[in-house]
Amino acid sequence: GAVVSQHPSRVICKSGTSVKIECRSLDFQATTMFWYRQFPKQSLMLMATSNEGSKATYEQGVEKDKFLINHASLTLSTLTVTSAHPEDSSFYICSAIKGAYEQFFGPGTRLTVL
Amino acid sequence: GDSVTQMEGPVTLSEEAFLTINCTYTATGYPSLFWYVQYPGEGLQLLLKATKADDKGSNKGFEATYRKETTSFHLEKGSVQVSDSAVYFCALFSQGGSEKLVFGKGTKLTVNP
Numbered sequence: 001g002a003v004v005s006q007h008p009s010r011v012i013c014k015s016g017t018s019v020k021i022e023c024r025s026l027d028f029q030a031t032t033m034f035w036y037r038q039f040p041k042q043s044l045m046l047m048a049t050s051n052e053g054s055k056a057t058y059e060q061g062v063e064k065d066k067f068l069i070n071h072a073s074l075t076l077s078t079l080t081v082t083s084a085h086p087e088d089s090s091f092y093i094c095s096a097i098k099g100a101y102e103q104f105f106g107p108g109t110r111l112t113v114l
Numbered sequence: 115g116d117s118v119t120q121m122e123g124p125v126t127l128s129e130e131a132f133l134t135i136n137c138t139y140t141a142t143g144y145p146s147l148f149w150y151v152q153y154p155g156e157g158l159q160l161l162l163k164a165t166k167a168d169d170k171g172s173n174k175g176f177e178a179t180y181r182k183e184t185t186s187f188h189l190e191k192g193s194v195q196v197s198d199s200a201v202y203f204c205a206l207f208s209q210g211g212s213e214k215l216v217f218g219k220g221t222k223l224t225v226n227p
Contacts, residue, residue: 006157034215043203043219044158093157095215101146101207103215105158 001027002098006106013084014114021079021109023094029074030096034103035067038091050077084113116141120204120218127194127225135189135221137178137204145206147171147180147187152201152220161189161202194225 003026013019023033031052036044048069049057056069066088068080077096081088089112095103121136139145146165150158162171167182176191187204204218 004157041220041222043217046214049214095158101209102160102163103207104160105150107157108155110155 002096002102002104003027004094004096004104004106006092006094006109008109009107010110010112012112012114015085016083019081019084019111021081021092021094021111023077023079023096023106025075025096025098025104028096028098030098031074032097033071033077034095034097035069035077035079036093036095038093038108044093047079081111084111086113089113116145116206116208116214116216118204118206118216118218120202120221122219123201123221123223125221125223127223129196129225129227130193131225133189133191133194133198133223135202135204135223137187137189137218139185139187139204139206141185141206141208143208145208147178148205148207148215149176149178149187149189150203150205150217152203154200158203194223196225196227199223199225 005024007022033050035047038044047062050069050071052071058064071077093108095105118139148163149161151161152158162173164171164180170179178189201220201222203220
C-alpha cells in the first residue's frame with residue numbers, strides 16, 4: 001500500500017497565530033513530498049516541493065517565510081503557516097512520491113483563520 | 115509549458131447514464147497521464163493512469179486511453195452510480211519537462227438516483 005496521512009484534519013485558529021500541519025507517509029519512505037493549496041471549486045495549486053534533508057523549493061508567488069516547510073525525515077514533512085490571517089484559510093493537501101514519480105495524496109487539512 | 119485542459123463542469127447525470135469527461139494536454143518531455151478523484155471533504159485518490167501512448171487505464175468501471183495523436187485522455191464510464199459523485203481531475207507528469215504533477219481545473223460530477 002501507499003498511505004499518506006495528515007494531521008490535523010481541521011484546525012481553527014485566531015489571526016496572528018501559527019499553525020503546523022504534519023504530513024506522514026505511513027508505509028513507505030518519501031524523499032520528496034509536495035504541498036498544495038486548494039481554493040473552493042478550484043484546482044490544486046502547488047506551493048512547494050519538500051526534499052528530505054534540504055531546503056524546500058517554493059513556487060513563484062509563495063512566500064517562503066510565511067509557509068515554512070521542514071522535511072526532517074523520510075516519512076514526515078511539516079508545513080507551518082506563520083502569523084496566519086483569514087486569507088490563509090484554505091484546504092491544504094500534501095502528497096508523497098513513491099517510486100519514480102507516482103504521488104500519493106493525504107486527506108487534506110482544512111484551515112480556518114478567524 | 116505543460117498544461118491540462120478539462121471540460122468545465124458541473125456535470126449532472128442520472129444513475130446508469132454514460133459519462134465522458136474530456137481532457138486534453140500540452141506537454142514537453144514524455145508525459146504520464148492520470149485521473150484523480152476527490153470525494154467531498156477528502157484529499158485526492160488516484161483513479162487510473164497511463165504511462166505511454168495507446169495505454170488504457172481502467173479502474174472501478176472507469177476507463178481512459180492515452181491518445182498521443184489527439185493529445186487527449188478522456189475519462190469514460192458506461193454506467194455511473196450515485197457513489198461516483200465527486201470532483202475529477204485530469205493530470206500529467208512530464209519527465210524531462212516540468213517534472214511536476216500538473217492538474218486540470220477539475221470537473222464536478224453529480225449523479226442523481
